Amino acid sequence: MKKVRKAVFPVAGLGTRFLPATKAIPKEMLTVVDRPVIQYVVDEAQEAGIDHLIFVTGRNKGVIEDYFDIQVELSNTLAERGKTAELQLLDDLQPKPGTASFTRQQAPLGLGHAIWCARDLVGNEPFAILLPDMIMQAEKGCLAEMVALYEKTGGNVISVEECDPQETNKYGIVGKGGDVGNGFRITGMVEKPKPEDAPSNYSISGRYILQPEIFDILATQEKGAGNEIQLTDGMLKLAESQDFAAYPFTGRTFDCGSKEGFIEANVAFALYRPDIRDKVIGNMERLMQTVKPAE
Ligand code: UTP
Secondary structure, three states: OHHHHHHHHOOOOHHHHHHHHHHHHHHHEEEEEEEEHHHHHHHHHHOOOOEEEEEEEEEOOHHHHHOOOOHHHHHHHHHHHOOOHHHHHHHHHHOOOHHHHHHHHEOOOOHHHHHHHHHHHHOOOOOEEOOOOEEEEOOOOOOHHHHHHHHHHHOOEEEEOOHHOOOOHOEEEEOOOEEEEEEEEEEEEEEEOOOHHOOOEEEEEEEEOOOOHHHHHHHOOOOOHHHHHOHHHHHHHHHEEEOOEEEEEEOEEEEEEOOOHHHOOOOOOOOOOOOOHHHHHHHHHHHHOOOOOOO
């Protein structure tokens, strides 16, 4: 069985829900406390043993490439000023030379198309996909758990979360088969079924381990929902010839592509931080008593 060594981060979306901020800043670079959203997701990939990061970028996303590069002037200035802790922090986060690759999607034709753009960089091996605006927080990372499941099942592994059974029509839903390792086998996948037709309430969330055959499928994939080339449609086709298993994630998921999820992530990660936690709680209590909604 081939090891999962590479991860794809599709960062070419327009981020329209965060306009006007995303006119000039990619949504993946918005900060949760003091790190860009993308850093949390890259940390999760590295914890899972991923050693090559592949970013599918687009116009206005050059700052992501800069972020993962060494900023020589900044490092020199920090060294001159004796800021060793800050230097060490940057050093710890720095991908090793040659372990981060970037390719452009050219036009935002959908998530499936963005993944297809990474085909040459991935090559003929299984790979992970992490949706870079979803921060998934747990004691052991979601992708690390998925890699453990993959080592038992091979094939394809996706993360799922239990959704409100009345809201299955908002998500891709999987059918639950027998338990295996820390997950279960998938008996089928349906895109946005009505609650009465849904095979379960396990919805597909933002992490995937897929076999490279997905690329041939995506190459000829017709446009689907939203007039975009959808990854889920490609996976439905792949599931006709290959096995899928699911890892049911039970940690906290923050959808930083939405305003509410992004703000929740900021509050949660501030509360995890012993250096600012008490002050943040005090400030929030005061604000909640005094701030009224705008007219
Ligand atoms: P979303 O639909 O959540 O992202 O896509 P978006 O289009 O950037 O956001 P809104 O809805 O306009 O606010 C899920 C993921 O797929 C990537 C996005 O960057 C996001 O990480 N994506 C989407 C691409 O890389 N290319 C695309 O053409 C579409």
